Amino acid sequence: MKSTKQGKAIAQIGKRLEQWVRASKPLGQGSGPPGFLVAAGSITAVAIALPLIYLLIRAAGAGFEEVWTLLSRPRTLEVLVHSAGLAAVVTLVSALICLPLAFLTERTDLPGRRFWAVATTLPLAVPSYVGSFALIAAFGPRGSWLQLLLEPLGVDSLPSIYGWFGAILALTLFTYPYLLIALRSGLQGIDPAIEEASRTLGNNAWSTFWQVTLPQLRPSLVAGGLLVALYSLRDFGTPSLMRFDSFTRVIFIQYRSSFNRNSAAVLSLVLVALLLVILAMEYRVRTGAAYYSTSSSGSRTPTRIPLGGWKWPAIAFCTIITTLGLVLPLAVTLFWLWRGLNAGKIPPDVLTTSFNSILASGLSAIIATLFALPVAILSVRFPGRITTVIERLTYIGFGLPGIVVALSLVFIGANYLPALYQTLPMLVFAYLVLFLPQSVGTIRSSLLQVNPQLEESARTLGRTPWQTLGEITLPLVSPGVLGGAVLVFLTAIKELPATMLLAPIGFKTLATQIWQATEDVQFTDAAAASLTLLLVSAGSTLVLLGRKSR
């Protein structure tokens, strides 16, 4: 009896808190967005949507009959359903992993919090093709590490890792950090006063989480989940290694086996249609409501919840995730390196490729942030049809396989921008087209937590929009800005097709080095480059987390 009464009371407090949090409406709707923001946002959106124009041109080149044959095949629909299902399951499983991880590392006294925060983010630095390779080497049905270990017990072969299970496992392990990073910046942006108020009012940690923290995390959850879903949809390496019949594979067959650009474009447009459905769903699910308090107390440190006896299960959970997503790929890579060195192989030069990787990805991270800001500000501060379209358009490139975007920029670059084609600016632009939404999404979530009244006051006090941006908005959304920049960096450094086709001639990166080595079965070289990639990415993640910890 008593407990249900208490539950009701808690629920009521939760609701009231939510109302309080939602109290103020975004301002500025009447005045309209400043011109420079609209200009910047529109240019960005149009540039990012270029692949779409290319796809339409190419699809128009396919005859009606060809289009009909492609679309009416039962296989097209079947594979589309496979891919959509994969994206949905991977997103769901990622959420189940990330909510506890984010909460444990940000809000509790988990031993080694900083360490776990870094370690659980790092799987993002593992290219999914390297990670899937490692999973197969470790858990493949025969001849894998696990099977050889169990062989003395009479285990002749393990259940197959291939198909749905392997694809879900690998994609989840190497993409969940998108969601984790989003959730953590979300948690950091929540005014601790709200959670404290909830606890002061008698809520325990558990119900505070469900009723106060989780609703506020909704924008981050949805933004991060969208990135996971779209990545699962566009990835090619994992489905092909895990022998999962995905839609990207069907597109690749058109390119690689038939050299048929038109059919590939038609199929890519089908993927765009699915993408639009997902974007529309996300748009409906995410609330327009902003979650911020009326003060600017974001810099206060939240109190940490003591875990007590839950400490051990929590550590076990973090250990399992880190082992599968980070230690395992690392171990397999080190094993290859060790075996190769033992066989007398000389490790390759990774200095030039590392420098190139850092240069191209670093520039992309900086420039993506600059272009993502206006888009994010427009969509949060001036919600409307046009700003929504601008923001949604930036996701097109991210939902398409890298090769499709790369080829569209080959077409546009070679024929309309010959001076820039296959130069570093072109490569950086390709990375923007592919990865800008990562930055837009994270900045957007951060911005939703900033009270627009602060900006409004600055304007009232005579600050120009530029000053307001620099002095008020940017400092407050810095967790999102940094998180977004690191995401762009970590993904750009792994990108393969765009790098191979659009980089200046002779410009080799770690990703192309890994590819060349695996194609040529040079495990030592592949391992050395993968390891360097992991170290560079780990370094950048540390910079992020180091700056954030206060």
Add this chain to the structure above:
Amino acid sequence: MNYRKKLAIAAIAILLSLGGIRVVTAQGKTLIIYSGRNENLIAPVIDKARQELGLDIEVRYGDTAELAIALLEEGRNSRADLFFAQDAGALGAMAQARRTMPIPQPLLNQVDARFRSRNGQWMGISGRARVLDYNTRLVQRNQLPKNVWELTDPKWRGKIGWAPTNGSFQSFITAMRSTAGDDRTLEWLRAMKDNGTVVYPNNSTILEALGRGEVHLGLTNNYYLSRFTSENPNFPVAHHYMAGDIGSMINVAGVAIMDTTDQKGDAEKFIEYLLKPESQEYFAQQTSEYPLISGVEPPAKQIPISQINPPNIDLSNLADLAGTMSLLEQAGVL
């Protein structure tokens, strides 16, 4: 903010200047090669060509099919002078799109007519044989099949790996169609699928699976195995040549001169260099491929092309390729 602004401006300035430098160097008298062949394998040959021919050569490395599509997309504005492809299908696609120009007859004549385009639009530089690889711990030599038709036997159920999206596999099917006919080929494909043949994305993943014992036999190319054994001497996989059978046909890696080239003479010089005995010996010894000019020894431990006796087919006939794709789709293999 000021700091951020300065950083952005600096970054953009660096970008533009780097871009400018690129544009300047990429023009002029540089021979630009798009290479679908692996850098590790081909860079030594290109380095020597640079020195001996005194040419300024720049190479864009990538996947053969992706580079082929990129060349098509670049169209008239392509900077590429030469396309060095891993399989004849991609070269045929270039010729079909009228993006190639004929190679001079004296160069073409150095290579057997089977290994070049009928109208001289491309030519093979090195040959690679299809082969059946097997796991030596799981299969005894005397159990091995004599031809690919025996692979549909129930005793190999679920024990064979293949890579239907791979270019050389598709050439093999095209060859099978030209010798056995479409009906029999389709029947074979269906029987293989029903026999639980396992699909892998490419040849090296087949080799890895063979090494782990995930499959017992694998339909692959001859030059992969040596790379596995060089890093792992205990790698338990060996070649099995089905002599006289379509399962041991010869594919080529080759070159085409692009129609957009402004370095036709240098492109021809480079091809001539690739056909020199010393270059052909390099392919035989370093990449385990077959030399295509006469008088050069084939790779060690491999039976010569003359004994394999491959069928005479047009390796790059795209009409044939479309027919192959359609058969693969009908059989539900793709």
